[in-house]
Amino acid sequence: MTINVVMALTVGVLYGVGFTLLLSRSLMRVLIGVVVLGHGTNLLLQLAGGPPGRPPIVGTAPPESFADPLPQALALTAIVITFALTTFLLALGYRAFVLVGHDEVQDDVEDRRIARQKVPSAPLESGDGSDDAEQDLERADDEVEAEAARGRDRS
Template sequence: MTTINVAMALTVGTLFAAGFYLLLQRSLMRVLLGVVVLGHGTNLLLQIAAGPPGAPPVLGTGNTDLITDPLPQALALTAVVITFALTTFLLALGYRSFVLVGHDEVQDDVEDRRIATQTMPSASLDEDHDHVERPGADSDDDAGDDETGGDETGGDETGGDEPGGDETGDVEAAAR
């Protein structure tokens, strides 16, 4: 009896591993197959959790010790419905993707690519050891703030001869 449980546990583990592997792929059809395999693994796990077959769960028909627990059966039925709903949704999504793009591969997000190409920020201490400076971060706390008028891009409201002011106005005035 224990060899059947070990074999079933290995089967459930294999189904879950294969399902998660397929779920992490880029093709929507492989994701669909991963959801289906995970659904089958879940149903098998719930049937294992129910224990050996017993009497129907109807009270007053016999020995209550031999009655099968109805909860895993209800959960298995719910898992079947959820798997079916996810399967139909992913089929529609894959079909729509194939019609619009010509393939079912999920594309990377541009922001995800940008973040993935950056190196991990290493903590390098400033000379006064008060704050940690990240590589690529501006050391000036208010750089780019328009409220303080200290924008170093040449776009602050002061104009004139102040550092960071509008230098094109000075050149035009000198040319007249």
């Protein structure tokens, strides 16, 4: 059994597009990425199951012409899981839009502050010639907070 090169490339493109969309900051793009990944997975499972129209039941055809029913069952399971995840992400995106006014995920300033507390006390080299690493971290945090404030002001 060989897999068609065009179908293999299609699966690769679907996975590439899906993962690219998953890495974006918009919840709707993440949702579309999950759906595209689900479709790519279903196509991959159907390709692994062999050509369509082959009998999966013992006794109706010679054993070498059987279709494997496991990829078909896995594809049905993947469809159900993708549907459940899609409805959850739709609800999450809608809730974010109602509360914030947009669906873009913002930087978490509190996480930055916690990460800054875990920085070693040894001085780090900075890009502007100063030797004080704490001031550089404060400056970076201020930039993140200012960017987050600009994002809130635009909406």
